[in-house]
Amino acid sequence: MDTGTLTPIVAAAVLAIYAALRMRWDWLGDYYPLLVRGLGMTVLLVVITSSLGMLLAIPIGLVQVVGPKWLALPARAFCTVIRGTPLLLQLWLLYYGLGSLFPQFPWIRESGLWPILRQAWPYALLGLTLSYAAYEGEVFRGAFKGVPKGQLDAARAYGMSGFLTFRRIWLPQAFRRAMPTLAGETILQLKATPLVATITVVDVYSVAAQVRQQTYLTYEPLLLICAIYIVLAVVITRVFTLLSGKSRDNTAFRKT
Numbered sequence: 001m002d003t004g005t006l007t008p009i010v011a012a013a014v015l016a017i018y019a020a021l022r023m024r025w026d027w028l029g030d031y032y033p034l035l036v037r038g039l040g041m042t043v044l045l046v047v048i049t050s051s052l053g054m055l056l057a058i059p060i061g062l063v064q065v066v067g068p069k070w071l072a073l074p075a076r077a078f079c080t081v082i083r084g085t086p087l088l089l090q091l092w093l094l095y096y097g098l099g100s101l102f103p104q105f106p107w108i109r110e111s112g113l114w115p116i117l118r119q120a121w122p123y124a125l126l127g128l129t130l131s132y133a134a135y136e137g138e139v140f141r142g143a144f145k146g147v148p149k150g151q152l153d154a155a156r157a158y159g160m161s162g163f164l165t166f167r168r169i170w171l172p173q174a175f176r177r178a179m180p181t182l183a184g185e186t187i188l189q190l191k192a193t194p195l196v197a198t199i200t201v202v203d204v205y206s207v208a209a210q211v212r213q214q215t216y217l218t219y220e221p222l223l224l225i226c227a228i229y230i231v232l233a234v235v236i237t238r239v240f241t242l243l244s245g246k247s248r249d250n251t252a253f254r255k256t
Contacts, residue, residue, distance in 0.1 A: 023220050031211055038204040039228065041121075045128060045203065046190050046232075053132025053189075054182075058171070060133060061140025075137065082134030088195050090131065095123040095199040124196035132189050139181045143174035176244075183240035187233050204228055 028035075060079065063071040082090070102108045102117050116122055147170055155165040194205035208221035 023223075024217060025220060027211060027215050027217060027220070031207060034202070034210070035204065035207050038202050038207040041202060042190075042193050042204045043232070045124065045193050045196065046186070046236075049125060049128035049132055050186050050189055052129045053136055056129070056133035057136030057140050060137030061142075061144055061174075064137070064141045065144045079134045079137050082130055083138070087127065087131050087192055088198065091124065091127040091195055091199055094127050095120060099123055120196075120200045124199060124201045128189065128192065128196070131192065132185070135185055135188075136178075136182065139178050139185065140174060143178040144170065146177050147173040179240060179244045183237060183244075186236050186240070190229065190232055190236065 060075045063075050099117070099120075102114075108114060108117065151169055151173065152165060155169045160168070193203055196203055197206035197209065205225055208225040211221040212218055
């Protein structure tokens, strides 16, 4: 192991030992249940919004490449607006703007949806999903355009239908090209989740803020939350590494 690799490991070990011996961690017993709840909400938000955002991103990217124009223009406008405005502003517009309009309609307040719409988490879910879809829509647009046209022509020459060509050739090839970027964007999605605390959603970051306000401890909860985010980022990286390896081993040509 070279010096460049060993130095950060030693520094992290020294910091961990110092934090364990010199800092206060007695508050963990009281806030442990809330911390677990916040961690569960953070993981749930990342998994659900990334999955739903991916499902939206694929058609958003595809229509920008193949059209029709009346779908390509709204898709491009959607990506431009979402990527061009802060996510915090989008969350506030959804929660404090759209959410404040629903109580004015009696048919909504009297419906079965009202117990859900009055909470903050649906707006956090929607805001993070749209944000992920917009960024990944642009990623897939480039990935779809990057697939060699000759492969698509060859599939048609073999008599494949348009949908079969998309499913077996175009989408797998585009997905492989987008995989490294998707991993980074998913980690960015993880790091965007603390913004949901501003609309009263209890995630893992909001727990650290509560600990700081109630115990006047600053560094301990923040260091713990940093460690949690680092672990989650490593897990995400590992998952995408495994998916990338599987996509290389299971190519479209083997499927056909």
